Amino acid sequence: MRSLTCSAIALSLMAGSASAHNGHSKDDDQKTGIESPVDNAKVEAFDIVFTHAHTNGNIVTFHMTTNGIAGSETPEPVGELGGAPAYAYVWPTSLDPSTVGFDEGAGILALAAAVHPDFDDTPLFDENRDGDASNDGQTWHSHWVVLSPTEACGPGAFAVKDIPEGTQPNLPATWPGLPILLDSPGFTPLFEGPEVKINVAFPLGLDVSDMSYDGVTAALRVNANIHSPLFCVTDVFDIASGDLSLPGRLNQDGTRAER
Numbered sequence: 001m002r003s004l005t006c007s008a009i010a011l012s013l014m015a016g017s018a019s020a021h022n023g024h025s026k027d028d029d030q031k032t033g034i035e036s037p038v039d040n041a042k043v044e045a046f047d048i049v050f051t052h053a054h055t056n057g058n059i060v061t062f063h064m065t066t067n068g069i070a071g072s073e074t075p076e077p078v079g080e081l082g083g084a085p086a087y088a089y090v091w092p093t094s095l096d097p098s099t100v101g102f103d104e105g106a107g108i109l110a111l112a113a114a115v116h117p118d119f120d121d122t123p124l125f126d127e128n129r130d131g132d133a134s135n136d137g138q139t140w141h142s143h144w145v146v147l148s149p150t151e152a153c154g155p156g157a158f159a160v161k162d163i164p165e166g167t168q169p170n171l172p173a174t175w176p177g178l179p180i181l182l183d184s185p186g187f188t189p190l191f192e193g194p195e196v197k198i199n200v201a202f203p204l205g206l207d208v209s210d211m212s213y214d215g216v217t218a219a220l221r222v223n224a225n226i227h228s229p230l231f232c233v234t235d236v237f238d239i240a241s242g243d244l245s246l247p248g249r250l251n252q253d254g255t256r257a258e259r
Ligand SMILES: [Ca+2]
Pocket: 036, 037, 038, 039, 047, 048, 049, 238
């Protein structure tokens, strides 16, 4: 029994030491990630100061560090879908949308951690664990979205791309059924102090090592009449690169990167 306990302690020590030393180094994160200035004029929780991503086999972990407490701000509900606001931490990527099941060339594929208290768009997931899969919009959750410049949302504004009536684009298996190019893959956003991160699984064998990314904090709003464009980006709080040039690269120096 004693030796078993000792082994367990030794194992846990080894695990502790592994998590302290394995995987990507902070130095390499600095080289491959995107540093952004603090701006005290911005809402702290959306003021991006560092964005990075690293790989562990087929898992890519996307990080964003803010000047405040990530995830601490949520929009005021309006009580209905029309005009419903959302806040999001967004990682636009260079990946083709077909990587996750949308049509090739459909737009800019972006990962997002989002919250929108007026509606649920994760019909397969019960994020607040109350036994109801249709009432979780107020809990941060993840999306893949396909963004495109959409003048109807305002000059230079982006929207989550609509699915025009009568068309049948390719969609991921976890598409939640809304008429927009949005997927609810179920990856849990993880919040810790100033940081939000999402562990994203890609198909085994798919090489995403060349991908680049950026970081954006934004507000979105459902069209008041629930017409197209359905889901506009209404405010961009911060852009990690300042110009959406997607300068972030994957840190791949670790084979057992921490998640
Ligand atoms: Ca900033």
